[in-house]
Amino acid sequence: MDINEIRQILLDALNxxxxxxxxxxxxxxxxxxxxxxxxxSRVKQQQAVYAPLMEYISDNRIHALSIKVYTPAEWERDRKLSGM
Structure with missing residues (x-):
């Protein structure tokens, strides 16, 4: 799998x-x-992102996955704090 495939799967499956x-x-x-x-909750957020990728995790096309989840407001705040 490549990063563009994963990105598109998530964009298609989630709002x-x-x-x-x-x-x-x-x-x-x-x-x-x-x-x-x-x-x-953090658990529900993680589950929401994992769900559309489970097929790829199950067949090892994705071996390891690290997920960070933000609302737009949290993303803006964290980007400002980190100087991004």
Whole structure:
């Protein structure tokens, strides 16, 4: 799998404002940004991102996945704090 495939799967499956994916072929990092995460527990946020990718995790096209989830407001705040 490549990062563009993962990005498109998440954009098609979830109501997200942005998705950033990095990785090296089987180990990926995802930053998902969307209003849909407002009021959800961290566990529910992670489950929402994992769900559309489970097929690829099951057959080892994705071996490892790190997920960070933000609402748009959280993303703006964290970007300002980190100087991005």
């Amino acid at each position: 997200l404002q942005d998705v950033r994916v990095t990785g090296d072929g089987s180990h990926f990092q995802v930053i998902a940004i969307g209003d849909m995460f407002e009021g959800m």
